[in-house]
Amino acid sequence: MIPQEIIRRKRDGDELDAPEISSFVAALAAGRLSEGQIGAFAMAVWFKGMSRAETVALTLAMADSGDRLQWADIDRPIADKHSTGGVGDNVSLMLAPIAAACGLAVPMISGRGLGHTGGTLDKLESIPGYMITPDADLFHKVVKEAGCAIIGQTGTLAPADGRLYAVRDVTATVDSIPLITASILSKKLAAGLETLVLDVKVGNGAFMADRGQAEILAQSLVEVANGAGVKTSALITDMNQPLADSAGNAVEMRNCLDFLVGRKADTRLETVVLAFAAEMLVKSGVAASSDEAERMARQALSSGKAAEVFARMVSMLGGPADLIENPDRYLAKAPVAKPVPAARSGWLGACDARGIGVSVIDLGGGRRHPADRIDHRVGFSELLPLGTRVNAGEPIALVHAADDAAAERAAAAIAAHYRITEDKPELTPVIAGLI
Structure with missing residues (x-):
């Protein structure tokens, strides 16, 4: 079926079948759709929604639009976390090295800013030399040797999502539950995860301002991910104020470095980071309880091990080896x-x-x-x-x-x-x- 017919059927509220969705996603990944067609499809989904079957089909089609990563030679649980987006939300930057310091392997595929929310990749690009799109071999090497790597989508990893993501950002179609679900989970399925923890934001700074809508999104994400074989849970967190005490890119990177060396204790940010670390460790079977997992995470911070993991990740991905010791030398x-x-x-x-x-x-x-x-x-x-x-x-x-x-x-x-x-x-x- 030609793309405009698929767009028309969704615009009219029809339920698309899996072959139709696969056909549209294949055209998207191959560059055969115009931005107008992509935007029209996204807006049709925004207005008409998608059934659970359609959402699963869209997620799987986008995950299959490129390569799927394999981690057979890594003897750690493969885990990740993803946020639906907020302001001053730099949790991933600290969480990945904490989780890695506690025994997990964290191949974190992150995104750029979307709408009014900040993007992890934009923050990492504040670091001179940091490669956000390394080749697959280097990505694998960093995860294996450092324990974590935070990168962006390469052209071969869920490429259909990469193009749809960019168009959603500028067409007021960010806050669609099916599109959010498919975007997040297509990347995570392609990354070869065993476990996943999701941060679903709610409040005036989130895409879901209503608690009920946030719960619907969390349920959609958890059900689709678990149905695809990834053990998944979601925490709903408050976004009625910035999470960190900074909002921007280099300023949030400075905030991250301060956190890793112990200068952001007893904050809302610390509460969220430790809660997600605990959930990741319990979900992956590394810790038997949330209390044990939180103690492990706090020890990773206080011992400096998490900071060491972060520094090694940055260095292996092309950034300065002494970023933590000399942030003013590198962060503009x-x-x-x-x-x-x-x-x-x-x-x-x-x-x-x-x-x-x-x-x-x-x-x-x-x-x-x-x-x-x-x-x-x-x-x-x-x-x-x-x-x-x-x-x-x-x-x-x-x-x-x-x-x-x-x-x-x-x-x-x-x-x-x-x-x-x-x-x-x-x-x-x-x-x-x-x-």
Whole structure:
């Protein structure tokens, strides 16, 4: 069937069969579809949805559109984690080396920024020389010898998803449950995983602002992945404020390095990282209980072993061997840094996390079009968490910008994104549930 007929049938609400979906995905992977056709298909799915059978067919077709990785010579459990996207969400950067330091092999296939959310690959590209698309042999070597490797999709790994992913980013079709499910799981199935833990974000900074929708997405991901033979669970986590105290690319990489050397203890970020480390270790059979797994993860951090794994991964993938010891030598800084003063005294009661993510894009730290170049230097750091008592004029964030005018605009935007209240707010738990 020709592509426009498949698009028409989905537009009209018909259920596509597996051969139709396979035909469309094959054309997508081969470059035989225009961006208009890809965008039309994505929008039809966004409006009409997909049945579970259609979602499974789409996931498997995209996973089969390229190579499938094999890890037979690695005697560790093959595990990974994936987030549905948030603001200040750099969990993967620390989690992969922690899990590897505890005995897992973590071949992590990550993505770029999508919509208002940051991308792990964009953050890693802040590191000079870091290869986000190594060849298959090097990827395998790094996973085997360092314990983890965080890379992007190569042209041979779920290539159909790579093209669809880029078009979804700029056609307002990111927040479709079938498309999210197929995109995430096609890469994970192609990566040859044994276990997978998913971070499904919910809140005003997530693609799923509603708890019920987040649970539907988590259930879809877990059911499809388990049905495909990958032991999978999902944690639902809060995204009503940035997770880290930084949002951007180089600034989040600095945050990662600080975390690995123990300077981000007792934060919401630490709670999430340790929770996912524990779930990965228990799911893979390395630890018998969550308490034991968390102790293992904390030991990997406090001993410096996780930092050593991260440093080795960076070095083997072309980055500097002394990044952790000398971050200022390698991570570029924006020429302008401007504090954002609190408009009045009170409590940081709420914030527009999505707005903060959009403000990163406005600074040049994200994309409006697939081909846009990112300014890795820009973003926000020293973001105070909700529930903090502030005095008028006290900084609630620090803007990193390319020039004074951009810094002024971003500072005004950040101030508008926070609501200061007279009463101390009741905060949502950072981990809302497990599926």
